[in-house]
Every structure is written in structure tokens, then in C-alpha cells.
Amino acid sequence: MGEAEMIHIRKAIASDHSEISVLAEEIARQHHAHSPHVFAAPPGIERDRALWRSCIEMTNGVMLVAHHGEELVGFISAELFPQNGITFLKPRVLCHVNTLVVTETMKHKGIGKLLMTATEEWAQSAGADEIRLEVFDKNNDAMEFYRRVGYALQSHIMTKEIS
Numbered sequence: 001m002g003e004a005e006m007i008h009i010r011k012a013i014a015s016d017h018s019e020i021s022v023l024a025e026e027i028a029r030q031h032h033a034h035s036p037h038v039f040a041a042p043p044g045i046e047r048d049r050a051l052w053r054s055c056i057e058m059t060n061g062v063m064l065v066a067h068h069g070e071e072l073v074g075f076i077s078a079e080l081f082p083q084n085g086i087t088f089l090k091p092r093v094l095c096h097v098n099t100l101v102v103t104e105t106m107k108h109k110g111i112g113k114l115l116m117t118a119t120e121e122w123a124q125s126a127g128a129d130e131i132r133l134e135v136f137d138k139n140n141d142a143m144e145f146y147r148r149v150g151y152a153l154q155s156h157i158m159t160k161e162i163s
Contacts, residue, residue: 007111009118012056012063012075019072020052020065027101035136037161055098062122066102066111074102076115080126095123097133116149 012020028042040047055063061079065072077098084091097119102111123131134157135142 006068007073007109007114008067009064009114010067012065014053014056016065016072016075017049017053017056020056020063020075021046021049023072023075023101023103024048024052024099026103027099031136034138038136061098062119062126064115064118064122066115068106068111073106074100074111074115076100076119078119078123078131080123080128092129093127095119095126095128095131097131100133112145113149 025042025044025048028039028048031039032041052063055061055077058079060081061077063075063077066074077100078095079098081094081096082091083089083094097116100112100115102115120131131151132154133146133151135146
């Protein structure tokens with residue numbers, strides 16, 4: 001039996017909050033190391049606890065967790081947004097993936113794909129027409145992962161520091 005077959009995906013609940021915060025700290029450290037001009041230094045799990053609590057409780061989205069046995073090894077957060085205020089764009093319901101995290105020791109075992117698939121199923125059942133996400137330009141591993149699970153480049157976000 002492969003690792004992915006032993007993974008259980010479910011909706012996050014309040015008691016997952018501490019484990020989510022610890023796992024989120026992994027991605028916060030990685031993001032800060034990669035792009036310190038964008039991401040604040042992770043001071044510990046306390047800073048973002050309110051953010052993760054709000055993701056668990058959100059009514060216009062979903063937070064799913066992946067468990068390997070008793071261990072929380074990944075999570076994903078996504079929200080629905082109506083695209084109806086810009087007249088030259090077709091009205092649609094968009095699902096935006098905010099965060100996808102798989103613990104370093106469990107990467108490349110199919111967990112990210114399971115979380116994305118479960119999110120896609122949730123989004124479709126919630127009436128979404130499309131799923132969107134953002135990946136930093138130099139995060140080649142993430143871009144390759146998303147390509148492998150069927151995502152394609154649609155636009156670029158360009159930035160310029162002015163301060």
C-alpha cells in the first residue's frame with residue numbers, strides 16, 4: 001500500500017488549529033527564506049493563529065486537512081469569490097486556493113494532489129467555475145506540481161518596489 005493510500009482527507013475542525021499552526025510555520029520559514037522582501041520573518045506559531053482559526057471557520061470557503069495515521073501532514077485553504085463586478089469579464093464564481101502545505105517529510109507522496117483533488121471537488125459542488133492560485137515566480141517545484149495536476153498559466157502578476 002502506497003503512502004497516499006494511507007492518507008485521510010477531511011474538513012478541518014477547531015481541534016486541528018494547533019497542528020495547522022505548527023505546519024504553517026514550516027511554509028512561513030520557507031517563504032521568508034526564499035523571499036524575505038515579501039514574507040515577514042516567522043516569529044513562531046502565535047502570530048498567525050488567528051488567521052488559521054478564521055480559515056477553519058470561514059463560511060465562503062473550506063480548509064481541508066490530510067492525516068497520515070494520527071499526524072496532520074498537510075492542509076489546504078480555499079475561498080469562493082464571485083467575479084461579477086467587472087463588466088467586460090464573464091460573471092463567474094472563482095475558487096481561490098490561498099494556501100497548500102505538505103510537511104517536508106511527506107512531500108512527493110501524493111498528499112498535495114489528494115488535497116487539490118478534494119478542493120476541486122468541494123469547489124465544483126459549491127458552484128465554482130474555475131480554480132485559481134498564485135505561485136511565486138521562482139518556486140519551480142510548486143509550479144511543476146500544479147502543472148502536473150492540470151493547472152496552466154493564465155496571467156502574470158508584476159510588481160515594482162517603490163518604497
